[in-house]
Every structure is written in C-alpha cells, then in structure tokens.
Amino acid sequence: MSKEYMHFDTTEYARRLKKVREAMAKAGVDVLVETDPANMYYLTGYDGWSFYVPQHVLVSADEGEPVWVGRGVDLGGAKLTCWMKPENVLAYPEVLVQNLPKHPSQFLAQEIEKRGWGKKRIGVPTDCYYFTPRANSVLRKELPNAKFVEVDLLVNWVRLVKSEPEIALMRQAGKITEKIVDTFYRVMRPGVRQCDAAGEILKSCAVGTAEFGGDYASCMPFIPIGAQTAASHLTWTDQLIQKGQSTYIECSGVRLRYHSPLARSIQFGKPPQKMVDVNKVVLEGMEAALDEARPGKTPHDMAMAWQKVLDRNGLSKESRIGYPTGIGYPPDWGEHTASLRKDDRTVLEPNMTFHMILGMWMDGWGFESSETFRITDKSAECFANVERGLKVID
Amino acid sequence: MSKEYMHFDTTEYARRLKKVREAMAKAGVDVLVETDPANMYYLTGYDGWSFYVPQHVLVSADEGEPVWVGRGVDLGGAKLTCWMKPENVLAYPEVLVQNLPKHPSQFLAQEIEKRGWGKKRIGVPTDCYYFTPRANSVLRKELPNAKFVEVDLLVNWVRLVKSEPEIALMRQAGKITEKIVDTFYRVMRPGVRQCDAAGEILKSCAVGTAEFGGDYASCMPFIPIGAQTAASHLTWTDQLIQKGQSTYIECSGVRLRYHSPLARSIQFGKPPQKMVDVNKVVLEGMEAALDEARPGKTPHDMAMAWQKVLDRNGLSKESRIGYPTGIGYPPDWGEHTASLRKDDRTVLEPNMTFHMILGMWMDGWGFESSETFRITDKSAECFANVERGLKVID
Numbered sequence: 173m174s175k176e177y178m179h180f181d182t183t184e185y186a187r188r189l190k191k192v193r194e195a196m197a198k199a200g201v202d203v204l205v206e207t208d209p210a211n212m213y214y215l216t217g218y219d220g221w222s223f224y225v226p227q228h229v230l231v232s233a234d235e236g237e238p239v240w241v242g243r244g245v246d247l248g249g250a251k252l253t254c255w256m257k258p259e260n261v262l263a264y265p266e267v268l269v270q271n272l273p274k275h276p277s278q279f280l281a282q283e284i285e286k287r288g289w290g291k292k293r294i295g296v297p298t299d300c301y302y303f304t305p306r307a308n309s310v311l312r313k314e315l316p317n318a319k320f321v322e323v324d325l326l327v328n329w330v331r332l333v334k335s336e337p338e339i340a341l342m343r344q345a346g347k348i349t350e351k352i353v354d355t356f357y358r359v360m361r362p363g364v365r366q367c368d369a370a371g372e373i374l375k376s377c378a379v380g381t382a383e384f385g386g387d388y389a390s391c392m393p394f395i396p397i398g399a400q401t402a403a404s405h406l407t408w409t410d411q412l413i414q415k416g417q418s419t420y421i422e423c424s425g426v427r428l429r430y431h432s433p434l435a436r437s438i439q440f441g442k443p444p445q446k447m448v449d450v451n452k453v454v455l456e457g458m459e460a461a462l463d464e465a466r467p468g469k470t471p472h473d474m475a476m477a478w479q480k481v482l483d484r485n486g487l488s489k490e491s492r493i494g495y496p497t498g499i500g501y502p503p504d505w506g507e508h509t510a511s512l513r514k515d516d517r518t519v520l521e522p523n524m525t526f527h528m529i530l531g532m533w534m535d536g537w538g539f540e541s542s543e544t545f546r547i548t549d550k551s552a553e554c555f556a557n558v559e560r561g562l563k564v565i566d
Numbered sequence: 567m568s569k570e571y572m573h574f575d576t577t578e579y580a581r582r583l584k585k586v587r588e589a590m591a592k593a594g595v596d597v598l599v600e601t602d603p604a605n606m607y608y609l610t611g612y613d614g615w616s617f618y619v620p621q622h623v624l625v626s627a628d629e630g631e632p633v634w635v636g637r638g639v640d641l642g643g644a645k646l647t648c649w650m651k652p653e654n655v656l657a658y659p660e661v662l663v664q665n666l667p668k669h670p671s672q673f674l675a676q677e678i679e680k681r682g683w684g685k686k687r688i689g690v691p692t693d694c695y696y697f698t699p700r701a702n703s704v705l706r707k708e709l710p711n712a713k714f715v716e717v718d719l720l721v722n723w724v725r726l727v728k729s730e731p732e733i734a735l736m737r738q739a740g741k742i743t744e745k746i747v748d749t750f751y752r753v754m755r756p757g758v759r760q761c762d763a764a765g766e767i768l769k770s771c772a773v774g775t776a777e778f779g780g781d782y783a784s785c786m787p788f789i790p791i792g793a794q795t796a797a798s799h800l801t802w803t804d805q806l807i808q809k810g811q812s813t814y815i816e817c818s819g820v821r822l823r824y825h826s827p828l829a830r831s832i833q834f835g836k837p838p839q840k841m842v843d844v845n846k847v848v849l850e851g852m853e854a855a856l857d858e859a860r861p862g863k864t865p866h867d868m869a870m871a872w873q874k875v876l877d878r879n880g881l882s883k884e885s886r887i888g889y890p891t892g893i894g895y896p897p898d899w900g901e902h903t904a905s906l907r908k909d910d911r912t913v914l915e916p917n918m919t920f921h922m923i924l925g926m927w928m929d930g931w932g933f934e935s936s937e938t939f940r941i942t943d944k945s946a947e948c949f950a951n952v953e954r955g956l957k958v959i960d
Contacts, residue, residue, distance in 0.1 A: 220799040221785055224785070224900070245798040245799075269886070299701070304698070305690075371769035378761050385762075402642040405614040406615075406647070492663070503897075508664050
C-alpha cells in the first residue's frame with residue numbers, strides 16, 4: 173500500500189477482520205466471498221472504479237490476510253490501495269473479461285482450491301451488487317466438493333457500528349456536505365440552466381474544503397425542479413429554472429468513501445400554503461424522530477414518533493424514513509441492513525450512523541429534508557450543521 | 567411521458583422493439599425480463615438513478631407495450647420519463663425494499679401471472695448488473711409453471727448498431743467531450759490539488775455546451791497522476807500535482823445518456839524518452855487500427871493491426887483495445903458485446919460505435935489515448951475532434 177492511501181492503521185483493519193470472523197463463525201462459514209465494493213474497501217482498503225467487472229475479496233476463518241482477486245489492469249491500483257502483502261493481491265486473466273461463457277469465477281474457484289479451501293464451507297452473497305447468477309453458478313460448478321452457505325449482508329451488519337476513525341471521516345464528510353448545500357442555495361436561480369447549477373454542485377463535491385478534499389458520491393446529487401420534484405431520483409436536464417418553481421437537493425459530501433448525505437428544499441417566490449404546511453410537519457417530525465435516536469431505542473420507535481406527527485396532521489408516507497450510511501460506492505450510499513421503519517426492532521447502539529430522510533412525494537410536487545447522524549451515548553449528533561426548513565428565495 | 571423527456575419519437579421505440587422481438591424469437595423467449603438500466607432506457611425512456619433497488623422492464627413477444635416495474639417512490643419519475651401508457655408503469659410495495667427474505671421478484675412474478683404469462687418461456691439474464699442470484703431464484707420459485715431461458719446481452723446486441731437519432735446524440739456527446747478535455751488541459755498544473763482539478767472537470771461534464779447541456783457519465787473521470795498512472799481505474803486524491811509527473815484523463819461527455827469517451831495524456835516538463843517512445847507507438851497503432859475500422863472488417867482485424875505495431879516496437883499489451891459504447895449507466899459505459907480483440911470476429915457494420923482505448927500500463931507509470939467512433943459506409947468517424955498525442959505542459 174502506498175502511504176497516500178493509508179487511511180487507517182493496521183489495528184483498525186485487524187479489528188474489522190475479527191468482527192467479520194466472529195460473524196462468519198456464527199453463520200457457519202469457513203471462507204467468505206465478498207463482492208460489494210463498500211465491503212471490499214472496508215476489509216482491504218481497495219479503492220478503484222473497477223466494480224464494472226467481477227472482483228472479489230476472500231476472507232478465511234483462519235488468521236491469514238484477506239485476498240483480493242480482480243482484473244489484471246486493476247492489479248496496479250490494488251497494490252497501491254490494499255494493505256495486504258503482494259501475494260494476497262491477485263489478477264485473473266484478461267481472456268475472462270466480458271467473454272461469455274468464460275467467467276472470472278473460474279479463476280476464483282481455482283484460487284480457492286489452490287489455498288486448500290476447496291472442501292470448506294464457502295459463504296456467498298445472494299442479493300448484493302456485482303455478484304450475478306452466473307458468477308454464483310460457475311463458482312458452485314467449479315467447486316464440487318465445497319459446501320455453499322448463502323450469507324447476505326454479513327459484512328454490512330458489522331459496518332453498522334462505526335469506529336472512532338470512521339466517525340472522524342463522517343464528520344469531515346458532513347463539513348463537505350455543508351459546502352455543497354451552500355453552493356445549492358447560491359447557484360439555484362430562475363433563468364439558470366439546471367445543468368449549469370448541477371456543474372457547480374458537482375464541483376463542490378470534489379473540491380471539498382480547504383483542509384481536505386472531497387470524493388465522488390455513490391449517487392449523483394438529486395436536484396429535481398418543478399414537476400420533477402414529485403419523483404425521487406431524477407437527475408438534471410438542461411431546461412431553465414422557472415420563477416415560482418420549487419426544488420430540493422439530496423446530496424452527500426464524501427471523505428475517503430465515507431458519506432454524510434443531506435436533503436434541503438427551496439421555493440422560488442412565495443411558497444404555496446401546502447408547501448408551508450408540509451415544511452412545518454417535516455420540521456416537527458424530524459425533531460420527534462431524532463428525539464428517539466438514542467441507545468436502547470429502535471428504528472420502530474423513531475418511525476412511530478414520525479408517524480404520530482403525520483397522523484396528527486392528516487398526512488401519510490408509505491416509504492421508510494431512513495437507513496444506515498457510511499462507506500459507499502455506486503449505485504448506493506445505504507448499507508442495506510436496518511431500516512428506519514415500523515417493523516425494524518434493531519436496538520440502537522452508540523456510533524451507529526443513519527441517514528434519516530423525510531421525503532414527501534405528493535401529486536405533482538415534492539419536498540425533502542434529511543439529516544445524517546450518529547447515535548451518541550445518550551442522543552444523536554448530526555454531522556452537518558445546516559439550518560433546517562424550507563429556504564425561500566425571491 | 568413529459569415533453570421534456572421525449573428524446574425519441576415513437577417510431578424509434580417501435581423500431582427498437584421490433585428488433586428485440588426478432589432476437590427474442592430466435593432465442594425462444596416469450597417474455598423478456600430486463601434489468602440493465604441502459605437496456606431499460608433504450609426500450610422505455612426510463613431515466614432515474616434508482617437502479618440501486620430492483621427494477622425491471624418486461625417485453626412480451628406479442629404487440630403490447632413494454633411494462634416498467636419498479637419501486638413506488640420512483641413511479642413519479644417513471645411516469646415522467648417512460649413513453650408507455652400509465653397502466654404499463656407499475657410499482658411494487660415498499661415493504662419489499664431491502665427487507666430480506668421478502669423480495670421485489672415476488673411482485674414481479676405476480677404481475678407476470680396476472681398478464682397471463684405464467685406458463686410462458688421467460689428470458690432472464692445471468693450476468694448483467696442489478697439482477698442478483700436471489701432475484702433469479704425467487705422469480706423461478708414463484709413461477710413454477712414457466713419455462714426459464716437464460717439469455718445474456720440480448721438487448722445489448724441490438725444496441726450495437728445505432729440509429730441516426732442515436733448517432734446525432736453521440737456527436738453531441740463528442741462535443742461535450744471536447745470541452746472536458748479542454749478543461750483537463752487548462753486546470754491540471756503542478757501545485758494544484760488533484761481534487762480541485764477534478765472539480766472543474768466534473769463541472770464541464772454537467773455544463774456541456776452553450777447549445778445543449780451535459781449529463782453525468784457512467785464512470786467518474788479517471789485522472790491518475792504520477793505513480794497512480796500505472797493503475798487504470800483510480801480516481802483523484804487531495805494531494806498536490808507535482809512537477810515532472812505525468813497524468814492522463816479517461817472521461818466521457820454524455821448527452822441524454824449517450825456517451826463518447828476519450829483519453830489523453832499530459833507530461834509536466836520534459837517527457838522521459840520511454841514516454842516519447844510509447845506516445846509514438848500509440849499514435850501509429852491508433853491509425854493502423856482505425857484504418858481497419860470499416861464495414862466487412864472485424865475486431866480481429868483491428869486488434870491485429872495494433873499488434874503488428876506493438877511487435878515492431880517490442881511492446882506488449884495483454885488487455886483488449888476497446889468495446890462498443892453508447893447508452894450508459896453506472897458502473898459502465900461499455901455495452902459488453904463485441905470486444906476489440908484478436909478472437910472477436912463480429913463483422914463490422916455502418917453505425918456500430920466503439921471506444922478504442924490504447925492504455926499502456928507499465929511498471930510504475932502509464933499512458934492512455936483513445937477515440938470513440940462510428941463505422942461509416944467506408945471508414946470510421948471520430949465523434950470528438952481533439953488533437954492526438956502526448957501534451958507537454960511546462
């Protein structure tokens with residue numbers, strides 16, 4: 173690993189591996205196959221935009237280092253960014269790249285055999301990014317003596333509680349988020365092309381602060397305008413922003429792959445009464461739900477507090493109000509484990525981190541407000557300090 | 567569909583569907599399940615950053631419209647961007663979102679049953695983005711009377727030959743690419759933080775030209791510097807650019823999801839002799855390979871022309887030299903069908919479009935140059951007009 177890429181010391185990686193191995197023991201897994209880029213970064217430090225081809229990290233239950241297995245052209249990047257010894261950073265041959273029926277899982281299986289793991293219990297994901305039905309079936313076919321165990325989100329659940337060095341990066345990400353929202357408030361104006369405003373916002377993401385640079389976010393900033401605000405995940409067009417429209421941003425500052433997402437809304441000109449009302453409900457709901465964000469409480473408690481505010485105001489929202497966040501790679505900055513919704517009884521612990529997003533998508537218009545926070549010893553700490561509530565710009 | 571999102575007229579979509587249905591007939595498929603966002607956009611116009619949750623387009627062999635099935639919060643976006651009637655734009659319930667063992671494939675199966683397709687031959691992908699082993703197994707379990715046919719890249723192969731309206735958008739993308747490379751040459755300077763330069767480059771991507779705006783690219787621009795240039799897919803850091811370093815950019819202008827990627831290299835100060843030599847070889851190899859890019863020739867012919875130049879100069883490169891490009895969503899702007907390599911005998915036809923990338927990743931340094939072009943009646947037309955060869959900046 174090059175010094176430039178040493179974002180954590182070896183004790184941090186050892187701590188992560190220990191927790192993952194405890195989870196593997198519980199799940200009855202001897203060798204874990206991991207393909208989610210966020211989990212790969214968490215375990216090895218590997219950081220490259222190469223997840224469009226198959227790549228993997230293997231973790232064995234014994235004391236060895238994780239093993240990175242990716243494409244040849246990415247071996248240089250893996251050697252720069254991974255903390256492991258070079259013999260644990262391996263490439264499959266180029267002929268396996270996008271050349272069906274040949275598949276990188278063939279090489280992966282050989283490597284598993286070579287390391288004496290061919291008869292072990294192999295843990296594979298069933299529902300994560302970048303591990304396809306073919307990757308799965310080829311691996312099983314090529315390892316006829318292994319026992320396969322379906323494990324989902326094993327590393328993701330370990331990631332839910334952050335370490336102090338991780339929290340430090342999320343605080344930095346929150347500072348970058350503040351810069352991005354400043355830019356949003358500055359550049360969004362009637363008469364401006366949406367794409368020109370988006371350009372300034374993207375620039376803010378990368379530039380970060382004077383003290384530390386920004387990184388790319390796992391999602392493009394969502395900046396819908398006018399009728400687009402009724403939809404949650406549209407990106408920009410080159411149309412002009414119009415007087416009287418509303419807009420919101422859902423974006424994230426990112427520091428060394430750690431995210432701190434935030435949403436805020438703007439109305440150009442006098443807001444219609446329905447917008448004023450929703451803004452008030454969302455402000456109240458945000459405080460009510462954050463009041464429940466402390467150790468011993470659950471996502472259920474937070475969702476119920478929000479629901480009470482909605483009920484009292486005659487509003488409804490079907491979708492969940494948040495999810496854990498931290499490391500992210502496209503297409504998502506969510507961790508896919510707990511959800512802030514009524515049927516989730518995960519017990520909150522210090523240094524769990526969530527993005528709570530109160531998105532109200534109505535008939536023809538919408539409104540978003542959100543916070544990213546950690547659970548402290550007794551309450552919640554928001555990572556970005558941005559005044560809440562609808563911003564009215566004349 | 568809102569007028570703002572009508573990028574193609576209905577005859578273009580009808581033409582695409584006809585070709586896809588011909589391919590389905592050949593493959594013995596009655597109902598195609600498509601989850602690749604680029605293929606979904608191609609068939610329906612759907613354009614949102616929502617591919618981090620399961621979403622699908624169904625195409626039946628009969629004359630009906632395609633059917634979009636996604637998440638509830640994205641229904642608004644689908645109704646704005648899809649060309650189909652509202653009854654063919656459907657949402658699965660929120661409770662199926664990231665809530666294992668519940669899965670959106672359960673709803674998809676019900677919808678397939680409801681439309682009378684439960685006993686049909688269902689075509690599913692095995693190796694595309696965003697269709698997981700669990701999505702596959704749940705769908706099969708819930709449709710016990712269907713016959714499943716594994717089809718890969720069926721729509722991708724149809725996309726290989728572009729229509730005139732598609733070529734027009736790729737030409738516009740090429741104009742945006744020119745702007746991005748201009749910015750790269752302008753902002754990359756010793757003493758500048760990599761992230762600050764990256765910010766300006768990202769801004770160029772979104773802003774596009776005065777006539778038409780840019781879109782986000784399927785990959786972040788790759789802008790490795792110094793030792794990073796030996797790796798192919800690292801993104802930026804916040805370190806300062808140093809005198810004497812080299813750098814390259816691999817980026818793409820994007821117009822309404824159509825890409826036109828390009829790579830160029832910079833040396834700060836006097837280039838070392840090895841860089842001068844590689845630059846010369848790559849310039850010669852680019853011309854030799856482009857000379858073979860015409861109807862009736864094959865990727866094999868192009869790869870052999872390049873290889874001859876390498877051999878004559880005592881250089882080697884294991885990886886392929888290119889792939890088809892056009893519509894793209896993260897994580898990739900490649901189409902995953904033909905590859906510019908020796909064992910590919912796909913016969914070139916007018917309006918096939920490729921990104922030919924001559925990336926030379928050496929021991930501790932690297933160099934990239936590329937072009938995106940279409941096959942014309944008798945040669946190749948590059949979409950961006952950017953002077954080739956190493957740029958030396960003092």
